[in-house]
Amino acid sequence: MESELIAVRNLRVSFASDAGLARVLDGVDLTIGRGEIMGLVGESGCGKTTLARAILGILPGNSARIEAGSIRFDGRDLLAMDQDRLAREVRGKEIAYIPQDPFTAFNPVFTIGTQIDDLMRYKSPLLRSAPQMSRRERSRADRARVLDLLRLVQLPDPEGVLRKYPHEVSGGQRQRLMIAMALLPEPKLVIADEPTTALDVTVQAQILKILKQLARERGVAVLFTTHDLGTAYEICDRITVMYAGQEVEEAPVASFFAQPSHPYTRKLLDSLPSSENGIRGIAGEIPRLIDPPSGCRFHPRCERASEACRGTRPPRDALGPAHTVRCHHPLIAAEQAA
Numbered sequence: 001m002e003s004e005l006i007a008v009r010n011l012r013v014s015f016a017s018d019a020g021l022a023r024v025l026d027g028v029d030l031t032i033g034r035g036e037i038m039g040l041v042g043e044s045g046c047g048k049t050t051l052a053r054a055i056l057g058i059l060p061g062n063s064a065r066i067e068a069g070s071i072r073f074d075g076r077d078l079l080a081m082d083q084d085r086l087a088r089e090v091r092g093k094e095i096a097y098i099p100q101d102p103f104t105a106f107n108p109v110f111t112i113g114t115q116i117d118d119l120m121r122y123k124s125p126l127l128r129s130a131p132q133m134s135r136r137e138r139s140r141a142d143r144a145r146v147l148d149l150l151r152l153v154q155l156p157d158p159e160g161v162l163r164k165y166p167h168e169v170s171g172g173q174r175q176r177l178m179i180a181m182a183l184l185p186e187p188k189l190v191i192a193d194e195p196t197t198a199l200d201v202t203v204q205a206q207i208l209k210i211l212k213q214l215a216r217e218r219g220v221a222v223l224f225t226t227h228d229l230g231t232a233y234e235i236c237d238r239i240t241v242m243y244a245g246q247e248v249e250e251a252p253v254a255s256f257f258a259q260p261s262h263p264y265t266r267k268l269l270d271s272l273p274s275s276e277n278g279i280r281g282i283a284g285e286i287p288r289l290i291d292p293p294s295g296c297r298f299h300p301r302c303e304r305a306s307e308a309c310r311g312t313r314p315p316r317d318a319l320g321p322a323h324t325v326r327c328h329h330p331l332i333a334a335e336q337a338a
């Protein structure tokens, strides 16, 4: 792994609901290196979006509670930072966001150009790198950068696109716009939350290729959440697997597919559709997060589970320099790992 950009440690987040307190993140650890593309995978409801939102500092204030943990980003603890400073200096600047549904991210009553100009007024990297520039010079320079980036995300007729309203461009074009807008402030980390689920498969592949290429060229790290292991294989350097609010394995892509160590990772891989097995689900059910299983939350669905798994959550064991697993009975032990 490159040098560390973000380190989430022991993050605990609960949501209050009428049915009780749901422990949605239960002591999550996650590390992403500079310029690294990290995939966050796991079944629906395992906490991927909640983790992404906690990093962005946009958990719903009325129901979510951060109970413990730290999020160190480029030398600062985001959870200890003043909320206004976080909004002014970090969110949308150093950490950018590409949402699942690009349509709701745009305001329907303004042209795309107006919305990009507004973004640049507050988030232009020139505010930092060339503070002496007049506003007019800055907006001219920003406009040139915007057009360059729109060409790089392969939008036809970039000038024309800027004059359009969000409903006048296709879903794929809106998502290309979101990638360009996320990269404009020159962030260090982009959080892409299932950025292509709303698109058809061919457009998905093109967009992911563009995201990967631009992130690589600019040395931007990406946290990429997805249900789809095939997509994670295509674009990620490493993959973190979450199960019911706990991270269970973090591995470089090659080891993830060749040497999965956590039984849940193995089952996720076995559930990929194949010509021999068809589609095989994972036996058992995801636990309720209001009264989750003790110890390792996967133990009720795990054939290898023992008393130890019911009793305590396994520690994070290193299998290799960038490969860790939390399991009392891992499929691959440290001495066998590549």
Ligand SMILES: Nc1ncnc2c1ncn2[C@@H]1O[C@H](COP(=O)(O)OP(=O)(O)OP(=O)(O)O)[C@@H](O)[C@H]1O
Pocket: 015, 016, 017, 022, 024, 042, 043, 044, 045, 046, 047, 048, 049, 050, 051, 060, 063, 227, 289
């Ligand atoms: N605002 C909220 N209030 C109460 N519970 C919530 C809230 N947001 C999320 N949750 C609960 O937190 C859990 C994790 O949800 P989250 O959206 O983080 O999962 P996910 O892995 O991103 O799922 P998906 O892949 O379906 O998007 C779920 O049980 C969900 O019901």
